[in-house]
Amino acid sequence: MSHDRARVRSVVFLATGVLALPALAGCSSNDDAGRPVAGQDVAPAARDMVADGGTMNWAVDELPETFNSFQADADEATARVAGAVLPSLFRLDAQGRAQRNADFLESAEVVEREPQQVVLYKLNQQAVWSDGREIGADDFAAQWRALSGRDSAYWTARNAGYDRIAKIERGANNLEVRVTFAKPYADWRSLFSPLYPKQIMGTPDSFNDGARRKLKVTAGPFALGGTDRKAGDVTLERNARWWGSPAKLNKIVLRKVGRAERAEALAKGRVDLAAIDAAEAGRISQAARDKGSEGPLAHGPGAAITPARALRSWAIAHGSDEEAADTELEARAKTRKAVKRYATEQEGLRGYVVRKSLEPAYTQLALNGSEGPLADDRVRRAVARALDRGELAKTVLKPLGLPAEPVGSHLALAGQQAYADNSGALGEQDTAEARALLADAGWTPGALLKGEKEEEKKEGGKEKEEEETAGGESDAKDEKAAKDEKAAKDEKKSKDSKKDKDSTDEGDGEDDGTYIVGEEDGKPGDTGTTVLAPAPAAAYQRAVLNRQADVLGLPREADKEKKKEPADHAKQHSRDQAKGGAPGAYAPKGTAAPKGSGAKGAAAAGPLAKDGKPLTLRFVLPSGDGSEQLRAVADRISRMLQKIGVRTETAKVADESYFKDHIASGQYDLALYSWPASAFPATDARPIFAKPVPAADGSLNVEQNYTRVGTDHIDQLFDQAVGELDEETSRSLVKKADARIWAEAGSIPLYQRPQLMAARPNLANAGAFGFQAPHYEDIGFLKPGAKPSGGPSAK
Numbered sequence: 001m002s003h004d005r006a007r008v009r010s011v012v013f014l015a016t017g018v019l020a021l022p023a024l025a026g027c028s029s030n031d032d033a034g035r036p037v038a039g040q041d042v043a044p045a046a047r048d049m050v051a052d053g054g055t056m057n058w059a060v061d062e063l064p065e066t067f068n069s070f071q072a073d074a075d076e077a078t079a080r081v082a083g084a085v086l087p088s089l090f091r092l093d094a095q096g097r098a099q100r101n102a103d104f105l106e107s108a109e110v111v112e113r114e115p116q117q118v119v120l121y122k123l124n125q126q127a128v129w130s131d132g133r134e135i136g137a138d139d140f141a142a143q144w145r146a147l148s149g150r151d152s153a154y155w156t157a158r159n160a161g162y163d164r165i166a167k168i169e170r171g172a173n174n175l176e177v178r179v180t181f182a183k184p185y186a187d188w189r190s191l192f193s194p195l196y197p198k199q200i201m202g203t204p205d206s207f208n209d210g211a212r213r214k215l216k217v218t219a220g221p222f223a224l225g226g227t228d229r230k231a232g233d234v235t236l237e238r239n240a241r242w243w244g245s246p247a248k249l250n251k252i253v254l255r256k257v258g259r260a261e262r263a264e265a266l267a268k269g270r271v272d273l274a275a276i277d278a279a280e281a282g283r284i285s286q287a288a289r290d291k292g293s294e295g296p297l298a299h300g301p302g303a304a305i306t307p308a309r310a311l312r313s314w315a316i317a318h319g320s321d322e323e324a325a326d327t328e329l330e331a332r333a334k335t336r337k338a339v340k341r342y343a344t345e346q347e348g349l350r351g352y353v354v355r356k357s358l359e360p361a362y363t364q365l366a367l368n369g370s371e372g373p374l375a376d377d378r379v380r381r382a383v384a385r386a387l388d389r390g391e392l393a394k395t396v397l398k399p400l401g402l403p404a405e406p407v408g409s410h411l412a413l414a415g416q417q418a419y420a421d422n423s424g425a426l427g428e429q430d431t432a433e434a435r436a437l438l439a440d441a442g443w444t445p446g447a448l449l450k451g452e453k454e455e456e457k458k459e460g461g462k463e464k465e466e467e468e469t470a471g472g473e474s475d476a477k478d479e480k481a482a483k484d485e486k487a488a489k490d491e492k493k494s495k496d497s498k499k500d501k502d503s504t505d506e507g508d509g510e511d512d513g514t515y516i517v518g519e520e521d522g523k524p525g526d527t528g529t530t531v532l533a534p535a536p537a538a539a540y541q542r543a544v545l546n547r548q549a550d551v552l553g554l555p556r557e558a559d560k561e562k563k564k565e566p567a568d569h570a571k572q573h574s575r576d577q578a579k580g581g582a583p584g585a586y587a588p589k590g591t592a593a594p595k596g597s598g599a600k601g602a603a604a605a606g607p608l609a610k611d612g613k614p615l616t617l618r619f620v621l622p623s624g625d626g627s628e629q630l631r632a633v634a635d636r637i638s639r640m641l642q643k644i645g646v647r648t649e650t651a652k653v654a655d656e657s658y659f660k661d662h663i664a665s666g667q668y669d670l671a672l673y674s675w676p677a678s679a680f681p682a683t684d685a686r687p688i689f690a691k692p693v694p695a696a697d698g699s700l701n702v703e704q705n706y707t708r709v710g711t712d713h714i715d716q717l718f719d720q721a722v723g724e725l726d727e728e729t730s731r732s733l734v735k736k737a738d739a740r741i742w743a744e745a746g747s748i749p750l751y752q753r754p755q756l757m758a759a760r761p762n763l764a765n766a767g768a769f770g771f772q773a774p775h776y777e778d779i780g781f782l783k784p785g786a787k788p789s790g791g792p793s794a795k
Contacts, residue, residue, distance in 0.1 A: 033095075036415035037403045037752060040094055040772060041355040043788035045764035050248045050780040056763065059257040059265065059274035063227065063234055068211040069194055070147060072157040077234070077254055084236050084252065084776040085218040086194035087127070087135060095415040096360055096771035098189045098679045103127070103244040104135070110188070113725055116166065117181040119188050125175055126243035129197050129217045136174040142198035144168050144179075146207050153204035160683045161191050184723045186730040187680040221247040221777035232256035236776075248780030259626055262758075267348030272760045273767070277626060278400060281356070281756045287349040297346065301338035352758045355767030356400060359755035361676040362407045363396075365637065365748040368669050369709035370692075370700075373443075373615055380709070380745035381426060382437035383617075383670075386644045388429045392633055393751035400754050407749035410689065411681040411738045415771065417727075418681050420735045423749075425742035434644045443608040443615050445645060608645035616647040620668035623652035630672055633750070637670070663706050674753055677771075681734050682721040689741050691715055709746025764788060 064077040083091075089105050090098040100108060104127050112118035127135045145151065149159035166182035181188070197217045200206050215224045221242050225235035234254040238247045257265045263280050265271050276284075286299055297303065305313075316328040365387070373379045389406035397404040407413065408421025427433070438444075608615040621627065621634050631652075638648040648670065653662055662668050678684035687703040691710030695701040702708055714737055721733035741747065755768045765778045782788070 033412070033417050033419040034414050036095055036358070036413070036770060037405050038356075038358040038770065040768065040770045041357050041757075042767040042769060043355070043759070043764050045782060045786065045788050047245065047248065047778060049783060049786040049789075050764050050778070051783045052248060052780075053250050054248075054781050055251040055253060056249055056273060056766070056779060056781075057253045057255050057271045059262065059271040060234075060254045061256070061259065063229060063232060063254070063256050066212040067215050067224070068196070068200070068207065070156050070158070071208075071212075072155075074157065080254060081215075081224065081234065081236065082194040083220075083773060084222040085215060085220040085224055085239070086196065087219050088193040088773070089121070089191075089195065090189045090193050091773040092679055092771055094770060094772045096413060096677060096679055097415075097417055104195075108189070110725060113184075117184045117188075117725060119179045119181075120171060121177040121179070121192075122171075123175045123177065124243070127219065128241060128243070129219045130223055130239060130241050131217050132241070133197075134174055135195070135219060137168060137170040137177045139195060139198045139201070140177050140179065140192060141168040142201035143192060143196060146201040146204075151204065153208075155204075155208045161185055161187060184725050186722050186724050186727070187683040190680040190683060221245075222252060225251070242777075245777050247777045252776065252779075263345060263349070266352055266758055267345035269348060269351065272763055274758045276354070276756050276758045278629065278754070278756065280758065281354045281400070283346065284349050284352050284354050284758055287346045288353075290346065291350055296339070297343060300342040300346070301335060305335075351760065353761050355757045355759050356402060357755045357768035357770040358397075358402060359753040360413060360771045361674045361753045362413060363633075363672060363674045363750050363753055364410075365750060366663070366668075366671045366673065366707045367709070367746055367748070368666055368671075369707055369744075369746050370666055372669060373617065374669055376441050377745060378437045378441040379443070379615075382434040382441070382644060383641065383646065384426050384745045384748050385430050385434040385437065386640050386646070387637065387748060387750075388640060389423075389748070389750055392636060395633060395636055396629060396751055397754060400756070402754055404751070407752055409735075409738050410675075410741050410747055410749055411685045411734055413677045413752060413771075416677065416679065418731050418734045420738070422735060422739040422742050425739045426745060429640075431643050438608055438615070438644060438646075442610045443645070444610070445606050445608055606645065607647050614647060615645065616649055617641070617669040619648045619650045619670040620658070620662045621650060621652050621672065622655045622658040624655040627655070634670075634672060666702075666706070666708060672750075682718055682730060686715070686718040686722070689714055689718075689737070689747075707746035709744050711740065711744065714740045714744075 058080075060077045060080070062075065062077060064075060064081060065073045066078060067081055068074065069078055069082045082088075087104045088101055089108065091101050093099045102124070104124055106122040106124055108119060108121045110117060111120045121140075123135055129135060144162055144165050146154045147156055147159050147162040148165065149156070149163045164181050164183045164185045166180045168180075169178050170176065171178050179188075179191075196211065197219075199217055200211045200215075213227065218224060218239065219241075221239055221244060222236040223239040225237035227234050232255060236252040236254070238250055255265075255271055257271060257274065259277070262274055262276055263283060266274060266276075266280075266284075290297060313328055313332060317325050317332060319325055365383075367374050367380050367383060369375055369377070369380060374383075390404070393406045394404040405414075406423070408423045409419050412418035412420075619634055619638065621631055634650065638650065641648055651668075659673070663671055663673060675688060688705055689710055690703050690705050691712060691714065692700045692702040692705060692708050700708070717733050717737035717740065721730045721737065724730040724733060755770065757767045759767045760781070762782045764780055764782050765775065
């Protein structure tokens with residue numbers, strides 16, 4: 001597990017504002033991954049344009065609790081330190097792909113496959129630890145023993161990959177390391193990055209405690225200088241024993257600055273580089289536009305005060321009501337103070353620029369499939385078909401000037417080798433199809449029983465403080481419409497029945513205006529089979545989805561011949577996908593879409609109900625100040641679901657309890673959070689999508705699958721992919737697993753998270769890194785008169 005992925009599957013991000021395959025993956029090719037949707041924005045500059053010396057202050061949310069990347073409480077700051085001071089045999093490039101790090105490795109390759117997999121590492125002969133000792137086989141062996149999982153005295157977070165190793169031995173010399181695997185391991189490049197010295201990995205005591213607060217021995221362009229927890233600083237100093245290109249900076253200081261204090265810290269010049277949110281990015285842009293202007297600012301505190309409001313305030317402050325006057329004078333004084341503070345901060349923010357890209361993480365809509373309506377896969381697929389993912393991506397990314405493209409895979413992002421757009425397993429947004437799926441599951445429009453409605457109102461009143469209903473209210477007009485519709489259906493019951501019979505007998509009866517999904521509609525998957533009962537319908541649809549997911553897997557020999565004309569082939573499948581997706585995206589033939597759903601995007605006639613109970617989903621969201629963007633996305637999702645008759649009750653909970661008390665514990669129906677991407681999805685993604693299994697104590701072991709939706713087949717595909725040494729075949733199995741995950745509709749990827757960084761204009765080779773791991777030795781400040789070699793890297 002490299003430092004680039006130290007947290008990749010041990011934590012999730014709150015999604016606050018953490019694959020280009022056509023509909024039929026028979027056209028799978030090495031070009032599926034494409035290029036990253038957005039390039040880096042790091043002000044790239046050649047090393048001779050960067051000055052020697054200086055200190056860069058880099059804002060972090062928290063100081064690291066441990067410097068051991070393999071412990072459970074390792075975080076982003078841990079990974080940042082490890083990346084600068086420890087060996088990484090492979091590190092990620094701008095496309096999110098693992099590349100050999102020549103500073104440590106001359107070569108690394110699989111030299112034997114039978115009877116066992118053997119990887120031979122040839123180390124850079126100059127690579128030494130800071131104490132002068134050569135990096136060698138002893139360090140590899142110590143790390144394997146610590147992370148293999150065989151000794152419970154080591155408090156490790158994970159042992160994936162290391163548990164497959166049979167032995168580690170020295171090669172022809174100490175610079176050659178032979179690693180023999182007991183079981184084949186496709187993601188072997190993920191191992192020994194970072195690599196810790198044997199002094200740390202050698203014993204449980206040194207592993208558990210020795211690297212939590214200090215790293216006595218390191219090997220990187222920087223060394224750990226010291227930690228001042230009172231000041232909130234971790235200092236990295238240039239490593240005099242570094243054999244590679246010497247670090248340009250003398251020091252990198254990781255400075256604790258909370259998100260709420262970022263703007264103030266930037267304005268005061270306390271940091272040179274900091275992750276920021278959209279509001280702070282807007283302030284920096286406004287500060288640049290305001291440079292040279294005179295008079296009060298047209299934004300910020302007091303900007304909304306009109307002359308009329310100002311006159312009224314003056315009148316109250318000087319009026320005869322002394323109590324009102326005192327209150328108004330106090331408010332005016334606070335406003336003046338806020339305006340002055342804001343103006344001062346804006347002056348300081350002019351010393352920064354915004355660098356932006358897309359973070360290597362995606363935001364998803366999670367659907368809890370363990371109980372309630374979402375335990376029915378038809379309801380989950382209906383929710384998925386109701387979403388306009390493109391619109392949701394635009395909501396977040398377009399205002400920031402970033403490419404707004406929905407994510408097409410759960411397991412990789414565009415540019416990564418395992419990426420393929422498998423969203424065709426569900427199909428594009430289609431309100432009518434979504435409502436037909438709900439109808440097949442037994443959810444139909446209709447007024448609730450009076451007693452139940454009254455009880456619901458009472459319960460809603462009790463929960464008013466914590467929850468607000470979105471898209472779920474049913475007024476008298478909705479009731480009347482539902483009743484009128486029911487009466488009309490009753491009058492036509494016998495007539496419609498006869499008409500259905502005539503249509504069946506004659507084959508071309510007159511159309512009564514009722515949309516029958518799959519009936520001579522020209523959509524893929526029309527097999528002529530009529531399935532009406534919900535249970536057989538579910539089985540039929542699951543079978544079709546699974547067949548489609550199977551197609552989204554290994555390329556056939558005939559497909560390999562078609563690589564000569566990939567453009568025409570992709571266009572054909574794009575046309576297929578434009579029709580609405582794969583066959584499994586449709587309800588079985590014979591399932592009537594409810595009245596009023598014929599037009600795409602049309603609003604539902606009213607909320608849906610089943611057995612007298614409304615279809616209501618609890619949407620849990622964090623309530624903190626940094627979650628506005630997340631709540632805006634949730635509001636749009638609620639409106640989309642309202643169109644298919646699904647009500648949502650939004651519960652806003654404290655940020656600190658959002659994940660632990662709600663997501664991880666399964667106390668939600670719908671939720672938004674983010675997963676980071678990995679260059680090794682066969683290893684890292686399996687715990688996220690593994691089928692939950694009962695634990696010995698009777699509880700459910702979900703690993704990191706917080707949607708609680710999984711299948712044995714998905715697990716088998718991951719197991720096959722991680723043990724397949726043919727790289728193309730392994731990636732094909734990963735893509736096939738992703739298609740299956742789409743078909744289960746437990747997680748709906750929405751968009752790649754924006755990455756916004758505030759940076760000094762003369763800071764080079766740092767900013768919005770995107771996929772790529774920072775090259776710490778190249779970061780520095782431009783020489784006087786020097787300019788970066790270009791803007792953001794091309795898409």
